[in-house]
Amino acid sequence: MKKHIWLLTLSALLLCAGCTAKKPEPKKRFVFGHAPREHYDKIKDCKLSLDLSTGSREFAAGRYAELVFLLRNEGQKEVKIPEWFKFDPNNLKVQCQIWLPGTRGPEPDMWLDVSQPVKQPAWRYPLTLPAGETQFVSSRLDFPESLVVSPGGERRYFVRAKLNLTSVELSSPVRVIVFRAGGNSGRNGGRPNNK
16 A cells, blocks of 8 residues: 555656746747848938949849939938848839830839839848948849840830838839840849740
8 A cells, every 4th residue: 555655646746747837949940031021210311312323224124123222311410220120122112114106204103113023021120321321232134035126216214213121211203214126234143045
């Protein structure tokens, strides 16, 4: 009988010890950036400009076009943007419209959104832009890959962009991009010929 009591006591102790034992915590992995929050406060007293790079205005038809915009801090103090996307094109909303013969400027109702879809996961990190410094922001246009231009001809498009952020509201001026027939202008990132 003493043997059974001793076994029952030992079993109860082992059972209780198993219940109170700490489970090992999973190891936390370091992730660059942070998941988006619901709200970002507006940045006050910042002087930023956004414009299309002069090297991103002429392209070869039949290849994708890489638009490079310049985000510049025109102010005297650094600007910290808390919600900058890790994947560069997520930071821009790009709009485009064809320049029809005889038009002098873009039509307000003819803009088409040609932004790249927001890549997931949409990780963000704070971007600090010192006074006078520039951040390059690029976005790819895929529609020119199917664009056909007759030899010696060209097609013109109006283009503009704005930051896809809530803490900063900023738009670029309207610029004109040109697609010419054949060859590689050397100013776009056309895919290599794998022959």
